[in-house]
Amino acid sequence: MARIKFSSSIDLIKYPVTTIKTNLLLENNQYTFLVDPKLTKVSIKKAIEFLFDVSVIKVNSCNLPKKKRRVGQFTGVRPRYKKVIVKLAKDNKIDLFSTN
Secondary structure, eight states, X not given: OOOOOHHHHHHTEEEEOOSHHHHHXXXXXXXXXXXXXXXXXXXXXXXXXXXXXXXEEEEEEEEXXXXXXXXXXXXXXXXXXXEEEXXXXXXXXXXXXXXX
């Protein structure tokens, strides 16, 4: 397995996932992100703790499959991601929907 530098792992966290199901997980202090499939749970934990200044208790991850996409007569493949559910400590919170 290839080693990934910590500074580059911050760039490999793509964006948070906002769906009805993930909004229900917010009540349990769990946040969902899409990340690069090369990242490990340990590097995801360190990157989330560094970016948002929170303490992570648990990291669950699953690899999403590639999806075919057709444009005209050409078929291609959409990029692969890993979906990660991060559980934070009770007193921590990430402000995903800031109104500023």
